[in-house]
Amino acid sequence: xxxxxxxxxxxxxxxxxxxxxxxxxxxxxxxxxxxxxxxxxxxxxxxxxxxxxxxxxxxxxxxxxxxxxxxxxxxxxxxxxxxxxxxxxxxxxxxxxxxxxxxxxxxxxxxxxxxxxxxxxxxxxxxxxxxxxxxxxxxxxxxxxxxxxxxxxxxxxxxxxxxxxxxxxxxxxxxxxxxxxxxxxxxxxxxxxxxxxxxxxxxxxxxxxxxxxxxxxxxxxxxxxxxxxxxxxxxxxxxxxxxxxxxxxxxxxxxxxxxx
Ligand code: PGA
Numbered sequence: 592x593x594x595x596x597x598x599x600x601x602x603x604x605x606x607x608x609x610x611x612x613x614x615x616x617x618x619x620x621x622x623x624x625x626x627x628x629x630x631x632x633x634x635x636x637x638x639x640x641x642x643x644x645x646x647x648x649x650x651x652x653x654x655x656x657x658x659x660x661x662x663x664x665x666x667x668x669x670x671x672x673x674x675x676x677x678x679x680x681x682x683x684x685x686x687x688x689x690x691x692x693x694x695x696x697x698x699x700x701x702x703x704x705x706x707x708x709x710x711x712x713x714x715x716x717x718x719x720x721x722x723x724x725x726x727x728x729x730x731x732x733x734x735x736x737x738x739x740x741x742x743x744x745x746x747x748x749x750x751x752x753x754x755x756x757x758x759x760x761x762x763x764x765x766x767x768x769x770x771x772x773x774x775x776x777x778x779x780x781x782x783x784x785x786x787x788x789x790x791x792x793x794x795x796x797x798x799x800x801x802x803x804x805x806x807x808x809x810x811x812x813x814x815x816x817x818x819x820x821x822x823x824x825x826x827x828x829x830x831x832x833x834x835x836x837x838x839x840x841x842x843x844x845x846x847x848x849x850x851x
Contacts, residue, residue, distance in 0.1 A: 595659055595688045595721050604817075604848045605762060605803055605824030606841050607638040607723060608831035609663060609691060619645035620652065625834035627656045630841050634849065637841060640691050640723075643677060650686025661689035661723070664697060667710035669718070679718035689721035691826075693745070695729075695768045705745055709752035716758045723762040723826065724749055725805070726789070730769035738767075738781075739788050746789065750796035760799045763789055764826040770806025772829055777806060779819050786821050813840045817847035 614622065619641055630637065638659040641649055649660050666676040682690060692715065693708040708724070715722040726745040728738040742765075750758070765785045767777050777785075786802050793800040804816060805826030816825070825844060831837045 603635040603823075604845060605638060605801060606635070606844060607640060607661075607691075607762075607764075607803065607824065607826045608837060609640045609694070609805070609826055609828045610642060610832065611663065611696070611828060612642060613832055614642060614645060616645050616648045619649055622834045623649065623652050623656060623658070626838050627658075629835070629838035633841055633845055635845070637837075638689065640689075643685075646682070646685040646687055653686070659688050660686050661691065661721075662687045663691045663694065665690050665692075665711060665715070665720075667707065667714050669714065679714050679720055682720060683718060687720060689723055689762075690715050691723045691725065691764075693749075694725045695727060695766060695771060699768070705748035706752070708745075709749045712749045712758065712761070713753040713756040716753055716756050721760075721762060722753075722758075723764055723803070725764045725766050725826070727766040727768050727770075727806070733767065733769060738785065742785060742788055743792060746792050750792070750798060754796050754798065758798060761801075762803060762823075763793070763800045764803045764805045765789060766805035766826060772807065774807050776808065776812050776816065777804070779815065782816070782819055782822065786819070790821065808840065810836060810839045810843065813843040814847045817844035822848075 636658050640661050640663050662682050665682055666673055666678055670678050692711045697703045712722045726742050728741040732741050770776050782804050789802050801823035803824040803826050808825045808827045809830040
């Protein structure tokens with residue numbers, strides 16, 4: 592299984608689909624068949640965060656199409672008595688190259704703590720899976736002007752645990768919780784502030800991070816969001832469920848990003 596080198600993507604744009612708990616195997620295959628002819632001029636590969644059950648089949652489709660394949664969660668242990676869980680070597684075995692960790696839906700609905708997420712990131716690093724760490728504030732925290740403190744707490748927990756395990760490069764998705772699936776996206780100015788804070792924290796730990804934005808990215812706001820300086824991509828939920836809409840975001844954001 593080829594590892595993803597973030598070096599190869601230095602000048603690139605990371606467009607990641609987070610399908611969440613959607614798509615059967617057949618639906619996942621249909622998505623790939625439909626989107627690939629529409630994006631064959633793209634300068635960068637799409638990243639697809641698929642449900643576990645579709646990974647094997649999508650891995651097979653990589654014989655025909657180019658894309659980066661990943662999962663949306665995993666356990667922090669490498670194996671053992673954890674009924675219902677999935678481990679990093681299993682994900683590697685089924686073709687995953689990256690894993691989304693610390694998504695706010697997991698933090699809030701499954702009570703994942705910063706420390707637990709940090710252990711998962713460390714495990715991903717040890718297992719040669721590229722971690723995409725999601726961070727972001729709730730509406731309440733935003734109203735209390737706590738955004739930058741929240742990001743610091745979420746990131747420091749991960750850096751402290753995962754840097755000793757070899758974390759040097761990672762993708763970080765800034766996803767304000769109140770913007771996810773709501774149709775409300777953060778303002779470009781707020782995103783710029785978050786990006787610069789994440790950049791400073793990362794460099795304090797000697798981590799080279801590429802930062803994506805997530806939260807109601809769609810065809811309407813992709814162009815404006817993609818013009819944000821130093822932004823490296825999008826993590827897209829709702830608008831990545833449908834191939835035609837995700838293809839449009841890919842083309843719009845590529846034009847904007849590589850032009851500016
Ligand atoms: P959304 O989801 O694009 O539907 O807001 C983004 C995410 O949860 O990663």
